[in-house]
Amino acid sequence: MPFAKLGLSRPVLEGVRAAGYTEPTPIQMRAIPLVLAGRDVIGSAQTGTGKTAAFALPILTRLDHPAPGPRALILEPTRELAAQVETAFRDYARFTPLRVAVAYGGVGYGPQTDALRQGVDVLVATPGRLLDHLGRGNVRLDKVQYLVLDEADRMLDMGFLPDVKRIIQKCPRDRHTSLFSATIPPEIETLIQWALRSPETVEVGARRMPAETVRHALYPVNSGQKTDLLLELLKRLEIESVIVFCRTKHGADRVAHTLKRRDHAVAVLHSNRTQREREQALQGFREGRYDVLVATDIASRGLDIEDVSHVINYDVPQHPEDYVHRIGRTGRAQARGDALTLMTAEDAPHVAAIERFIGQKIERTKLEGFPYLYTALFEEMKPGGAPLHQRRARGARVGRGYYYGPARR
Numbered sequence: 001m002p003f004a005k006l007g008l009s010r011p012v013l014e015g016v017r018a019a020g021y022t023e024p025t026p027i028q029m030r031a032i033p034l035v036l037a038g039r040d041v042i043g044s045a046q047t048g049t050g051k052t053a054a055f056a057l058p059i060l061t062r063l064d065h066p067a068p069g070p071r072a073l074i075l076e077p078t079r080e081l082a083a084q085v086e087t088a089f090r091d092y093a094r095f096t097p098l099r100v101a102v103a104y105g106g107v108g109y110g111p112q113t114d115a116l117r118q119g120v121d122v123l124v125a126t127p128g129r130l131l132d133h134l135g136r137g138n139v140r141l142d143k144v145q146y147l148v149l150d151e152a153d154r155m156l157d158m159g160f161l162p163d164v165k166r167i168i169q170k171c172p173r174d175r176h177t178s179l180f181s182a183t184i185p186p187e188i189e190t191l192i193q194w195a196l197r198s199p200e201t202v203e204v205g206a207r208r209m210p211a212e213t214v215r216h217a218l219y220p221v222n223s224g225q226k227t228d229l230l231l232e233l234l235k236r237l238e239i240e241s242v243i244v245f246c247r248t249k250h251g252a253d254r255v256a257h258t259l260k261r262r263d264h265a266v267a268v269l270h271s272n273r274t275q276r277e278r279e280q281a282l283q284g285f286r287e288g289r290y291d292v293l294v295a296t297d298i299a300s301r302g303l304d305i306e307d308v309s310h311v312i313n314y315d316v317p318q319h320p321e322d323y324v325h326r327i328g329r330t331g332r333a334q335a336r337g338d339a340l341t342l343m344t345a346e347d348a349p350h351v352a353a354i355e356r357f358i359g360q361k362i363e364r365t366k367l368e369g370f371p372y373l374y375t376a377l378f379e380e381m382k383p384g385g386a387p388l389h390q391r392r393a394r395g396a397r398v399g400r401g402y403y404y405g406p407a408r409r
Contacts, residue, residue: 006032009061011095016057019091025050027204032058035146035178040199042192043180049204051150052088055178059146060093063121070101070123070139072146073171075164077154079104079126079275080282085150086124098122103139105129106275113138127155127163134170144171149195152181152188153321161187168195183321214327214337216362218351220377223344227258230314232370233340234264234292240309241285244294245326247315255314256294269295297322313341316350320357345376 003016003024024032027043028050034041035058043054059072074089076082086102093100101115103125109132116123116139123130123139133139147168149155155164177196181188192199221229230244244259246252249270256268267281267290285293297317317323327339341362343351355361364380366372 003057006057007036007061008032008057009064009096012057012060012092014095015060015092016053018094021053025054025204027051027202028054028057030202030204031055031178034200034202035059035176036061038176040176040196041178042184042196042199042201043178044182044184044201044203051180052085053092054202055148055150055180056085056089056092059122059148060089060096060098062146063098064096066097066099066119066121067143068119069143070120070141071143072122072148073141073144073167074122074124074148074150075130075155075167076104076124076126077151077158077160079106080278081151082124082126083279089122089124093122100124103129103133105132109133109136109138127160127167130167131163134167141167141170142172145175147171147175147177147195149177149179149181149191152179152191153183153185156185156187161191164191165194182325214339216327216339216341216360218341218343218362218364219367220343220364220375222373222375223346225373226314226342226344227255229342229367229370230255230312231258231262232367233312234259236367237310237338239291241288241307242292242310242312243308243326244292244312244314245317246294246296247318249296251315252294252296259292259294264292265290266292266294269293271296297326308337310338310340313339316341316343316347317354318350320354323354324358343377348377 002022003013006024006029008016026049031041031043031054035055041055043051055074063071074082074085076085082102082104086100089100098121099119100122101112101120101124103112103116103123105126105128112129112133113136116133125133130139134141149164155161177199179188179192179196179199184192219229219233234242244255246255249272252268252270256266259266267285269278269281273281281290281293284290311327313323313326317326323341327337341351343364351362364377372378
């Protein structure tokens with residue numbers, strides 16, 4: 001089905017064509033008619049499926065012409081996502097007279113204040129900075145007709161839910177509300193019941209399933225050899241562009257420093273970087289000036305980074321949902337991708353939780369010729385070997401007489 005049959009306005013269709021899109025994705029086909037009909041929507045889909053256009057295109061169609069506002073408010077958990085969604089709205093609205101603005105922290109108030117006071121139709125914002133502007137009297141929300149809560153579970157994780165509720169209370173009761181979330185924990189269920197009216201649920205693909213075009217592999221390794229194994233993987237594999245995920249900002253800086261010393265072109269992305277540094281890192285990575293992006297989970301959700309051939313989890317994520325979001329950076333739009341995870345003995349419980357969450361066993365593999373030091377993880381790679389976390393739970397002896405149960409007295 002072409003976009004023209006979804007009921008979008010002619011100027012919005014021109015924006016879609018100019019952006020290079022010809023046919024809607026499944027979530028767009030299902031969500032766009034609902035938003036156009038004024039229905040509240042709960043949306044869930046794998047990353048890289050066109051979620052932003054699913055709410056942006058019908059909102060722009062319904063707004064049609066400039067008027068006092070903002071009339072559409074899009075809440076995002078991070079400034080990177082806010083900037084990206086604002087860019088998408090501007091692209092789709094390029095042949096309309098509608099005005100789009102963004103408000104997020106980490107930068108000065110001046111340009112944002114000027115844009116708000118000049119008048120906007122669509123405002124993309126992070127909760128904290130939006131509350132600041134509301135407190136300063138720079139913007140009112142009494143004209144909001146369309147409210148989108150994007151990445152709602154991430155806003156919950158980051159502690160923004162009280163701020164989100166304060167913002168919703170400043171919007172009119174008679175509005176259209178859409179909520180997009182990869183998972184629906186109880187707190188989000190409560191928010192849905194409070195903020196949405198008889199919503200329609202649009203779920204494309206299982207929430208827990210990573211993209212089918214991604215090949216998964218676990219590389220068991222002694223904790224002291226993680227960096228050496230990472231360097232060897234980067235050396236041997238045909239890697240065009242790779243995101244290396246680390247658990248902490250300090251760890252990301254350390255890994256990036258090591259890779260730079262080995263002549264890799266590396267960009268770094270985490271919350272301690274300034275907004276300018278983040279934008280330069282993302283732009284350079286997209287343009288191919290950097291072949292490695294070392295990041296914390298700030299880059300795992302929603303960022304528009306195409307043609308990533310590999311994702312390497314230098315650190316195993318502690319939450320299974322984060323694994324799905326991390327590897328969603330590769331294998332996008334039906335392209336093939338590889339998700340490689342370095343696993344130490346301490347990671348065994350987290351890996352087990354990930355495998356339960358995605359409903360599949362991830363292949364364990366060894367890099368041929370790499371001078372491995374012994375790790376108990378190699379025992380479970382043998383025929384009939386039980387996973388390490390199970391052996392630890394039983395207090396069993398494994399391997400070369402090593403004991404992995406409770407400490408002996």
